[in-house]
Amino acid sequence: MNIAENIKRFENIIQNDSCTLIAVSKTKPVEDILEAYEAGLKDFGENKVQELTEKFEQLPKDIRWHMIGHLQRNKVKYIASFVHLIHSVDSWRLLKEINKQGEKVGRTINCLLQVHIAREETKFGLSEEELLELLQSPEFAALGHIQVTGLMGMATNTENLERIREEFHYLRELFDRIRTDYTLPNAEMKELSMGMSSDYLTALEEGSTMVRIGSALFGSRNYH
Numbered sequence: 001m002n003i004a005e006n007i008k009r010f011e012n013i014i015q016n017d018s019c020t021l022i023a024v025s026k027t028k029p030v031e032d033i034l035e036a037y038e039a040g041l042k043d044f045g046e047n048k049v050q051e052l053t054e055k056f057e058q059l060p061k062d063i064r065w066h067m068i069g070h071l072q073r074n075k076v077k078y079i080a081s082f083v084h085l086i087h088s089v090d091s092w093r094l095l096k097e098i099n100k101q102g103e104k105v106g107r108t109i110n111c112l113l114q115v116h117i118a119r120e121e122t123k124f125g126l127s128e129e130e131l132l133e134l135l136q137s138p139e140f141a142a143l144g145h146i147q148v149t150g151l152m153g154m155a156t157n158t159e160n161l162e163r164i165r166e167e168f169h170y171l172r173e174l175f176d177r178i179r180t181d182y183t184l185p186n187a188e189m190k191e192l193s194m195g196m197s198s199d200y201l202t203a204l205e206e207g208s209t210m211v212r213i214g215s216a217l218f219g220s221r222n223y224h
């Protein structure tokens with residue numbers, strides 16, 4: 001599997017300046033990331049804090065690091081100084097902790113709110129009610145060190161593409177509704193992070209602005 005060729009193929013498929021390809025490099029060695037970096041990619045996603053900080057230290061500093069996995073509050077402090085975007089904000093308490101750590105390091109940290117769209121119990125995320133309540137709360141307006149730049153969702157792990165499409169479509173409509181119906185402090189809804197190796201084509205058709213691609217770029221995962 002040639003990483004540079006895979007990237008070219010993806011760039012041809014996406015063919016859209018308003019969609020960002022995020023290379024999900026979890027479990028992959030820094031050599032693989034460098035190969036993708038040299039082929040022109042700057043956005044990389046990781047799902048574990050320790051792996052993310054280790055790779056940040058070893059790799060070029062103009063890489064934009066995306067935290068895409070479930071994030072525990074006590075680990076926010078390790079990534080607050082450098083993370084480009086946290087995709088997986090799924091609770092009010094986590095958002096408050098990110099704000100607190102952002103204040104400590106003097107940064108405004110970009111976040112996506114993760115919405116539970118899958119018909120599976122196992123995926124993290126806010127319900128529509130929780131999301132709307134959070135966005136409209138006075139406490140949210142008072143947070144000075146976070147900026148919500150959009151939404152993220154993960155579809156059900158199924159081969160049924162129609163079901164996946166319905167879930168992405170629902171998220172797209174929710175995203176559009178928030179953009180048109182609400183004036184929000186601390187939020188500029190412009191990114192819709194949805195789609196992975198198995199369902200990115202459907203996600204693109206449903207209006208994704210960020211696809212998170214791992215195995216289709218780097219080959220199947222090396223578990224460790």
Ligand SMILES: *Cc1c(COP(=O)(O)O)cnc(C)c1O
Nearest residue numbers: 024047068196197212213214215
């Ligand atoms: C691993 C992961 C991906 C990428 O998965 P692939 O199927 O390898 O493309 C995308 N998003 C999240 C949140 C992940 O944990």
